[in-house]
Amino acid sequence: MRRILLCLLFFVIPLRVSADGILQFRHVKLPAGIGDAIVNNATIDSHGLLWFFNTSGLHRYDGNHLLTFDLVSTPSVIFNAITTIVIDQSDNLWIGTQSGLVFFDTHRWTTRLITPLNDPGEGGTHFIKRICIGSDGTIYTTGNNYKIYRVEKEHLVQIADLSDQPRADPFARAIDYIGEPVKNQLWVVHSGRLQCLERSGNAYTPGAYLAMPELKNSITPEVYFHPSGKIVFFAGKAGIQVFNPRTRQLTKVKQVNGDTLSIAGYIRFFLLPNGELGIYIRRLGVFQYDAAQDKVFVPENNIPANFFNADVTSVVTRDNKVYCSFESGVAELELTKDPFRNLLTTNDDPTAHSxxxxxxxxxxxxxxxxxxxxxxxxxxxxxxxxxxxxxxxxxxxxxxxxxxxxxxxxxxxxxxxxxxxxxxxxxxxxxxxxxxxxxxxxxxxxxxxxxxxxxxxxxxxxxxxxxxxxxxxxxxxxxxxxxxxxxxxxxxxxxxxxxxxxxxxxxxxxxxxxxxxxxxxxxxxxxxxxxxxxxxxxxxxxxxxxxxxxxxxxxxxxxxxxxxxxxxxxxxxxxxxxxxxxxxxxxxxxxxxxxxxxxxxxxxxxxxxxxxxxxxxxxxxxxxxxxxxxxxxxxxxxxxxxxxxxxxxYKHADMDLKVSLTNFSTTSGMTLTQHHNLPYLSDVKLEVPPGVDFFSLSFGGTDKRTDLLNYYYRIEEDGPWLEIGQQHDISIARITPGQYTFHLATRFPGQAVFKELLSVPLAVLPAFYETVWFRLLCILIVLLGIVAIFRYKVRQLLKEQSLRTKIAGDLHDEVGSTLTRIYFQADRLSALPEAPLMAKQIASSSREALRTMSDMVWSIDSRFDTAADLVSRMKDFISNLGDELDIRFVFNVTGAYAGMPLTQIIRQNYFQIFKEAVSNATRNASEPVINIKLHFSEVIALLISNTFPESEEPVKKPYQGGQGTYFMQQRSQLMKGELETWQEGQVYYLKLTVPVR
The missing domain is CATH 2.130.10.10 (YVTN repeat-like/Quinoprotein amine dehydrogenase)
Incomplete structure (x- = not known):
């Protein structure tokens, strides 16, 4: 028979507790890092995350990752000898240790010591054995000194001292049980007896022990206050007893068939998911108490083998599930309403009974x-x-x-x-x-x-x-x-x-x-x-x-x-x-x-x-x-x-899974930053700091169904869903800064639509050089630079114009006056009959020098940097040339040029090419008429044509202008223009096209 029980050690056999459902048993698969230490006080918070402690510290498990808190963790538990933990309605932890009470604020992810107030005899710390959460959320604690404390404003305030109460064992120094089933009433068990304390102001006054002499002071800490008003408790060898405070009647609990329930080992009371009292009895399994008959139901499918030789240290019920701590593991009992009844199933070896x-x-x-x-x-x-x-x-x-x-x-x-x-x-x-x-x-x-x-x-x-x-x-x-x-x-x-x-x-x-x-x-x-x-x-x-x-x-x-x-x-x-x-x-x-x-x-x-x-x-x-x-x-x-x-x-299993975002990690260089308090924040907003190389998110929950689904995520509202399989970690490389939303979804078997599980705002913060202000600053700096360069060029241009004007003035005043005097003297001298030929040559050269100097002064002087000045200068030149050589020029100017500015390079070189071209045309023309067309638009187009003698056609066709044509090409290139020459019959053409800008 023992071999059969050993074979059944970890079977997951369903337990029917009512017509409404089946209590399914399973082991919560803990990570290998837990070791063989006994698990204590396993309980779950409102987000489906499991908390427990053992000799290595306090642990939080999300079905995927294990967090351990000890003396050197962040945050630390301050003291390493933990005795008990409870989770309040805000998901904060109250940790009892051998040296004091520690408050774990899961929202701020900090811990602090709750010290006794005005109690120097404790030396600032004391042993915490029991923690009780009152009906209004008040925290009560007891230690090994028969004193009861209440947490007020981050301090422990003594509200009762039972050290002077009579007790069977004079050396006992502990209160075994404390609870507040009724507001302003504290119930305690010490010295094997049950006692009620009534509130009087800020303190509690001990009442008389409940008289149960037949139990011989054997009441244990296992006490349960039933909604009917009855008190159910375990009295060791006396078994499970029910006390009615109204009638003062004490009754021993029996089985439904009338036999007295045989107690082997010890028991644990807990609340079943259906709202009734559950009783765990070592080697016998789980039972349900019937308050109307003061009896327990022996379930049709009891599950003793699940707890065979396993010492259950605590049992906690929350959210339709019961969590049992024992040896090196945690078991979960869940009330399900599915139509399946399963036999020979096992959690530890899922293929053992194929x-x-x-x-x-x-x-x-x-x-x-x-x-x-x-x-x-x-x-x-x-x-x-x-x-x-x-x-x-x-x-x-x-x-x-x-x-x-x-x-x-x-x-x-x-x-x-x-x-x-x-x-x-x-x-x-x-x-x-x-x-x-x-x-x-x-x-x-x-x-x-x-x-x-x-x-x-x-x-x-x-x-x-x-x-x-x-x-x-x-x-x-x-x-x-x-x-x-x-x-x-x-x-x-x-x-x-x-x-x-x-x-x-x-x-x-x-x-x-x-x-x-x-x-x-x-x-x-x-x-x-x-x-x-x-x-x-x-x-x-x-x-x-x-x-x-x-x-x-x-x-x-x-x-x-x-x-x-x-x-x-x-x-x-x-x-x-x-x-x-x-x-x-x-x-x-x-x-x-x-x-x-x-x-x-x-x-x-x-x-x-x-x-x-x-x-x-x-x-x-x-x-x-x-x-x-x-x-x-x-x-x-x-x-x-x-x-x-x-x-x-049957309506398919409730698909509202408790999946929480349990960690948000960012990595920049060699620095890793983690955020584990996300489930407890009321308004979660993820921020990726500037310069982060990549970030990762972890999610999970102890619900076994979270391991059976495939997951998908996306960070853009209209983006495709990306499959990550059954893993619970997502790593994302650096993305463009901006505002996103992290979405997590799954698809249930047989369904094509995605069911969204999580939706969290995600902000990827830009580095300083990626911000709008930095970009605006850069644009402003560029604009200021452009303005500075423009102003610099304007100043340089003004300086250049001033210099050109000064040079032109000096050249005209100093050199021009001298050449003029030489010219007039040579001219008067050449008029004399006896004047030598040399004087006539001096006069001719002086006149030519004056004309050249006048052109140079005009080309340098910034006061003439307009197209109108260029046209005027061209007309003066052909007028003087026509008078001297008796040649008629037909000069047609078209286009709007009156207000057109010209650079000094264009004005100077364009005029020099014009002079050279006109001079060549006059030397080679066979008729005393030369046609000139000048047109202004986005370009300045000059067209000069002349007729040359037929006898000279073979010579003039390729060479009109001689070496001067080469220099004209050089000047046109300086202006980024184009110079063309060609002939049609006896007419020779020269065309110069120069862009204005």
Whole structure:
């Protein structure tokens, strides 16, 4: 018997506490860092985060990450010897230690010591044994000195001193229990007796002990004040007692059958999720107290094995869940209302009880085979089982009222007698043929009864018909397809109307019994070879339903023609269908991702998964059976049983998961900054500081469903959802500064829409050089620079103009006057008859020098930097030249030029080219007329044309102007202009085009 209990040590067996639901048990899987230290005071806050302590400190666990607080953590717990913790209504922690009371402000993420007020005898610190939260949120504490304190304004204020109260043990120095079930009434247990303290002003006055002499001062700290007014408590060997303060009657609690409840070990009281009192009794399990009858209910499915040899240190109830602390772990009891009843499931080893076969006998016992325990007899009511045969029984075939034919993996066929429990082998061998010796198969996968003598057997190498009387196995079929059949693993056999269908790893085969011909049915010509595997086959409305490996359910006619497919794309939980079982017009499919119920009349699909408290999402091949209105299906983690009608009425599990943002980390260089207090902030706004390389977010919760979902996130409202799978951490590289919103979502099985779980504002702060003000400052600096440069250039230009004007004036005044005097003197001298030829030459040179100097002065003088001055100068030049050479110039000026400014470079070089071009034209013209056109627009276009003698055409055509043309080209390039020359007949043209700017 002890071996059986040890085998059941960590089973998750459901406990029915009322018609409203089932109490499901599971272990909270803690990280390896916890070690083997005993877990104490495991409790959960309003955000679904688990808090507890052990010898290594205080811990917070979010189902993903473990935070530890000790003397050197931030924040620290100040003292390392923790005795108790409680969480108040604001999710702040009150931590009792051997040296004082510590307040953990989870909102500010700080801790501080709550010191005694005006109590120098304590030396500023004292031992905290119990912490009680009053009806109005007031914190009360007791230690080992019989004093009671209340927290007021960050100090401990003494409100009662029971040290002078009579007690059975004069050396006892502790109050074992304190509570405030009624406002202004404190109830305490000390010296094994129960006492009430009434409030008087700011203090509490002790009343008399409740007289219970028969208990001999044996009341323990396990006390519960029932809403009916009764007080339930544990009195050691006296058992569980109920005291009625109104009648002063003391009653010992009994079982519903009238027997006195036998107490083994110790007990814990706690509130069940249905609002009733729960009682944990070591080695006996969990019970429910009935206040009306002063009795306890022994549940139909008690779960003592879950707590076998486990010392529960505390039990806390919050948010429909009960958390039990024991040894090195935490257990959770959750009240669920799902239609599933699970057997042989385990939390510590989820594949320990992988189920292979299920058979239910007339006495309501289940005969089950699992990979761990072999073939067992299971009491469905209690969950206890009795081993029968070791090894794996793959199929169970009922033969008559008291016999089962067992098909094993590795040990052949056996008969099991239900009455005697005797197991005997069934002879089965394949006679020698075609040079093959006799063979004795040991591995059988499928078994179907043909008649009273014949049985169809499926093996890893073919299908056979066994005569149970002779023990001879004979292969069936002939032809090429029959050979393929005999080389296949046979997963399922379906005899039907003179045919026999075989579901194999190589597809579906049809054996025609009339002529033993075998054909492979072409279910889908496009199916790859590795997806041909057919696990299960059922007949529905003269159609075959096939459970396939990767293509969901394939529905075909009896000739293999594919009619339609049902897969994950249209509602099935998965595309690998291991088992199909039919009940009425419903087809139940067990897949690799859950369970689906299909209405064969209209094709409507309803799907379920571990979110609905299935023991496992993956079902085993052929491990299914229907008995009456109940369906039994084997999974990788035990059996689930249900009624289809209940499931269709059942509302899917509450999908409002408690998922909290538990950490926000930013990394800049070698600096890591973390924020763990996000769940407790009323207005969460994430900020990424400037210069951060990347940041990460963590989320979680202790709800087991959070580990079963795939998650998605995005930070832009219209951005795509990014899948992160089942991980609970997200790392994001540096993104453009701006305002975003972090969204976390999931998709539940069988649903296409996203369900948003979290939405938190996210601000990525820019570095100083990325801010608008910095950019505006940069623009302002650039503008100021441009203004400064402009003003500098203006000053330089003004200086240049002033210098040019001064040079022009000086040149005109000093050099011009001198040349003028020389010219007049030479001119008077040349007029004399006796004047030498040299004087005439001096006069001519002086006149030419004066003209050149005048042009230079004009080109330098900034007062003439306009197009109008240039035109005027051009007209003066051709007027003087025409008078001297008796040549007529036709000068046409077009365009708006009156107010057009010109740079000194354009004005000077344009005029010099003009002079050179006109001079060349006058020297080479054959007619006394030269045409000049000047047009002003965005460019200044000059066109000069002249006619030259026909006799000189070969010479003048390429060379008019001689070397001067080269210099004119140089000047035009200085102005970024273009100079062209060409001839048309006897006319020579020169065109100069210069941009104004």
């Amino acid at each position: 189920i292979r076969a299920i058979y239910k006998s007339s006495d309501s016992c289940l005969y089950v085979t699992s990979y761990k325990e072999g073939f067992i007899r299971l009491n469905e009511a209690t969950g206890h089982f009795t081993p029968i045969v070791n090894g794996v029984i793959y199929r169970v075939l009922p033969w008559d009222d008291h016999r089962l034919l067992l098909a094993t993996e590795g040990n052949g066929l056996h008969w099991y007698d239900l009455k005697t429990g005797v197991v005997t082998p069934q002879v089965a061998n394949i006679p020698a043929s075609k040079g093959q010796p006799d063979r004795v198969p040991r591995f059988f996968i499928s078994i179907v009864r043909e008649n009273d003598s014949l049985v169809w057997l499926g093996t890893y190498r073919g299908a056979f018909l066994l005569n149970i009387h002779t023990g001879i196995m004979s292969p069936q079929g002939k032809g090429k397809a029959a050979l393929a059949l005999q080389n296949s693993r046979i997963n399922e056999i379906l005899p039907l109307n003179g045919h026999c269908y075989f579901a194999t790893i190589n597809g579906l085969f049809d054996l025609d019994r009339s002529d033993d011909s075998v054909q492979a049915l072409p279910v889908s010509q496009t199916t790859p070879d590795n997806l041909n595997t057919c696990y299960s086959i059922r007949l529905v409305n003269n159609q075959l339903w096939l459970g396939s490996n990767g293509r969901g359910i394939q529905i075909i006619d009896l000739h293999g023609k594919l009619i339609r497919e049902i897969d994950a794309g249209n509602g099935l939980t998965g595309n690998i269908v291991y088992t199909l079982v039919q009940q009425g017009h419903w087809m139940i499919a067990g897949t690799e991702h859950g369970l689906s119920i299909i209405d064969t009349r209209n094709g409507q699909i309803t799907s379920y998964s571990q979110l609905d408290h299935l023991p496992s999402n993956e079902f085993n091949h052929a491990a299914a059976a229907v008995y009456g209105d109940r369906v039994y299906m084997g999974t990788l983690n035990g059996i689930t049983t249900f009624r289809v009608e209940d499931m269709l009425r």
